[in-house]
Amino acid sequence: LFAVNVKWGKEKFDGVELNTDEPPMVFKAQLFALTGVQPARQKVMVKGGTLKDDDWGNIKIKNGMTLLMMGSADALPEEPIARPVFVEDMTEEQLASAMELPCGLTNLGNTCYMNATVQCIRSVPEVKEALKRYGGALRASGEMASAQYITAALRDLFDSMDKTSSSIPPIILLQFLHMAFPQFAEKGDQGQYLQQDANECWVQMMRVLQQKLEGIEGDTVMETDSGATAASSKKKSLIDQFFSIEFETAMKCTEAEEEEVTKGKENLLQLSCFINQEVKYLFTGLKL
Structure with missing residues (x-):
């Protein structure tokens, strides 16, 4: 694992991590996160050659060395409209x-x-x-x-x-x-x-x-009365709207029969299915 400097135009990024045990494409992905330049548009030059995508070749990396990157953060140009191709002539x-x-x-x-x-x-x-x-x-x-x-x-x-x-x-x-x-x-x-x-x-x-991800206003997701009240005071996230499951819980102390059952509600993002030797179908696991 090395720490290198990358010069890109007028900008310079110091101490960028570079792991030669991983393919150069991983390092280019880090540069993309820093600069916004797509890996396909990057040209990274170092003493000894230009970085490829899949292997380091004969390039020797040292701590503190400076790499020069060229490439713009503009979107890749769209491919030209191709002429009609018959099914028989198509590639996979x-x-x-x-x-x-x-x-x-x-x-x-x-x-x-x-x-x-x-x-x-x-x-x-x-x-x-x-x-x-x-x-x-x-x-x-x-x-x-x-x-x-x-x-x-x-x-x-x-x-x-x-x-x-x-x-x-x-x-x-x-x-x-x-x-x-x-x-x-x-x-x-x-x-x-x-x-x-x-x-x-x-x-x-x-x-x-x-x-x-913010929730969708006026969505058609079914809500209980209590859920609608809560949504009016605090906007739900989209995940809560489409993935949240409301459970009704009942807790009772088995060692004190005189105590009343405590009931409540809670929201979770997944429904557990318990698996054992008797469970052969999904419904049976959910019922447990």
């Missing part, structure tokens, strides 16, 4: 696009837990639309910084996924997820990322979006 990628197959996410080394979570969230139209309206930048500081840059990275990833049917490597989102929740960055003895629990990733992503 073009055929998938014509059949409106969903975009896939590349497994970056035991990251299927995150990919599954992202695809599940993307299947909710209201969340996609709320992310399109979200104006937070990828660069942030302060107490809520991690929630902002993860939400912004998810927004940008969805935008990229809407424009292609090919598989996309979610490098930037993975980097930010590791920064905010280091448990997902754990590695094994061979340096590979360890497998993680998809439900844990889902819970963390829901909490992040709960903080950043």
Whole structure:
């Protein structure tokens, strides 16, 4: 792990972390977070050559050295309109696009837990639309910084996924997820990322979006009277509107029969399904 300086035009970033055990694309993703220059538009030069995307080649990195980056933060130019192509002449990628197959996410080394979570969230139209309206930048500081840059990275990833049917490597989102929740960055003895629990990733992503996505006014989500009253005094987040489950609880002391049952209500973002040897169907687990 090295600390290097990066000069970009008139700006200079000191002490940028660079890990040569990871592909250069990961370092370029960090530069993207700092400058807003897409990795595809970056040209990073160092004594000994220019950084590639997949390997370091013969480039030798030292602490404190200065790298020169060229590239503008402007959006990539759109591809020109292509001439009509017949189905028989289409590549697999073009055929998938014509059949409106969903975009896939590349497994970056035991990251299927995150990919599954992202695809599940993307299947909710209201969340996609709320992310399109979200104006937070990828660069942030302060107490809520991690929630902002993860939400912004998810927004940008969805935008990229809407424009292609090919598989996309979610490098930037993975980097930010590791920064905010280091448990997902754990590695094994061979340096590979360890497998993680998809439900844990889902819970963390829901909490992040709960903080950043505002609710929809006048939505048709069914509410109880008490829920409507609470919403009028405090605006719900979009996650609360579409994912929150209200439980009615009843607590009784089994050792004191004379005590009355204490009733209450609480809101959670997931419904637990208890699994044991007698549970064969989802309904049975929920009933327990």
